[in-house]
Amino acid sequence: xxxxxxxxxxxxxxxxGAGKTEITRLLAExxxxxxxxxxxxxSLPDYEEPKDYIAWxxxxxxxxxxxxxxxxxxxxxxxxxxxLKFDKEEGLSPSSIIIFDAPLGYEHHETxxxxxxxxxxxxxxDISLIRRLQRDHLNGSAPDVRKINEELDYYSNFSxxxxxxxAEKKNAxxxxxxxxxxxxxxxxxxxAIAPFIKEKNR
Numbered sequence: 041x042x043x044x045x046x047x048x049x050x051x052x053x054x055x056x057g058a059g060k061t062e063i064t065r066l067l068a069e070x071x072x073x074x075x076x077x078x079x080x081x082x083s084l085p086d087y088e089e090p091k092d093y094i095a096w097x098x099x100x101x102x103x104x105x106x107x108x109x110x111x112x113x114x115x116x117x118x119x120x121x122x123x124l125k126f127d128k129e130e131g132l133s134p135s136s137i138i139i140f141d142a143p144l145g146y147e148h149h150e151t152x153x154x155x156x157x158x159x160x161x162x163x164x165x166d167i168s169l170i171r172r173l174q175r176d177h178l179n180g181s182a183p184d185v186r187k188i189n190e191e192l193d194y195y196s197n198f199s200x201x202x203x204x205x206x207a208e209k210k211n212a213x214x215x216x217x218x219x220x221x222x223x224x225x226x227x228x229x230x231x232a233i234a235p236f237i238k239e240k241n242r
Contacts, residue, residue, distance in 0.1 A: 047119060047135060047137060048136060048157070048236055048240045049137075049154050050067070050139050050140065050156065050233055051140045051142040051146075051155035052064050052067070052139065052140065052158075052159050053142050053158060053159070053161070053212065054218060055163060055168045055203050055206050055207055056143070056168060057163065057167070057168030057169065057171035057172040057175070058162075058163040059171070059225075061077065061079075061141055062222060063161060063225055063226065064077065064139045064141040066222060066223070067226055067229060067230070070226060070230060073135045073136070073138065074118070074135040074137075074138050074139070075138070076118070076138055076139070076141065078108070078142060078144075078151075081111040081114070082108065084108075084109075084110045086108075086109045086110060088105070088108075089106050089107075090105045090106075094198050094202065097201065097205070103147045104150070106144060106150070108150070108151065111151055112151060115140075115151060116154075136240060136241070137237065142155060145160065145212060146158055146211050146212070147209070147211065156236065157214070157233055158212040158213050159213070159214045159215075159232075160210050160215045160216070161225070162207070162215050162216065165200065167218070167219060168203065169192075169195055169203075172191070173188060173191065176191075213232075214232045
C-alpha cells in the first residue's frame with residue numbers, strides 16, 4: 041500500500057469474465073471519478089507477459105513476469121500531487137479517487153503496491169467461462185462454432201486449474217459475490233469504501 045499517495049486507489053480484481061470492467065465503470069459513474077484499466081496498457085511495446093499461461097501456472101507462478109512500465113507510470117503520475125504533464129498527454133484526469141481495473145490484484149507487486157483497497161469479484165469458474173463465451177463469441181455477430189469449441193476444449197483440458205486457483209486465492213480487502221446484480225455489487229463496494237473516502241476527504 042502506498043501511504044504517500046494524494047489519491048485513493050480502489051482495485052477491482054477477479055478471473056476473466058468476473059465483470060471487472062463493468063463494475064469499474066459503474067463505480068466510477070457513481071463516484072464521478074477516474075478509471076484506469078490494465079488492458080489499456082497491454083498493447084504498448086514495453087509490455088511483457090508470460091507467453092504460455094499454463095506453463096507459467098505449472099512453473100514458478102512468478103507475477104513479475106508481467107511487466108507494464110506504462111501502467112506503472114500512469115499510477116505514479118496519478119499518485120503525485122503535481123500530476124506532472126502525464127495526465128494531459130495520456131488522457132488521464134486527476135482525481136482524489138481512482139478505480140483501477142487490476143486483474144492481478146496485490147499479487148502483482150509492481151502495480152498492486154499502489155492499491156489502497158482491493159475488491160475481489162468472486163465468480164464460479166463455470167459462470168466466468170459462460171460470460172467469456174457470451175462476450176467473445178455471442179455478442180451479436182454470427183458465432184464461430186469452431187472457435188467456441190476450441191475455447192471449451194482448452195478450458196477443460198488445460199486452463200481450468202488456473203481459474204480454480206485464482207478463484208481460491210481471494211487475496212483482497214473485500215470479497216463480493218459476482219453473481220449478484222451489478223448494482224447490488226456496486227452498493228456493497230461503496231458501503232465498504234465509504235470510511236476510506238471519508239478519511240481521505242478530511
